[in-house]
Amino acid sequence: MAVKIRLRRMGSRNAAFFRVIVQDARRAPTGRFIETVGWYDPKQDGNNFSLNLDRVDYWLDNGAQPSDTAASLIKKARTLPVEQAVAGEVTEEEVPVAAVEAEEAADEASEEVAEEATEEKA
Secondary structure, eight states, rough: OEEEEEEEEEEEETTTEEEEEEEETOOTTTTOEEEEEEEOOSSSSOEEEOOHHHHHHHHHTTTOOOOOHHHHHHHHHHHHHHHHHHHHHOOOGSSSSSHHHHHHHHHHHHHHHHHHHHHHHO
């Protein structure tokens, strides 16, 4: 299977952003894809992209061919410090309250299970 790393256009008219995806080369860019490895927002100032370089390296090692623009983003990501290239900036205002509460509830539940397991051993 010929695999490509390419950009997939998302967003509305005049507000485009792109996802960096891994896809079978025979499929249309808007069709089914294998994995999303990052994003690129040309209208954002400063650090306007994020890539998971571990997954990009995995796919490149397995024969994936990057498009010209994807290759340019990969090259830029390798020159940046890891903190800037790998993780996009997410502020506290952007995180939904429900997601934070669900994560806290899951943490409490896992702690309770761990405590019960240690009590049973004792």
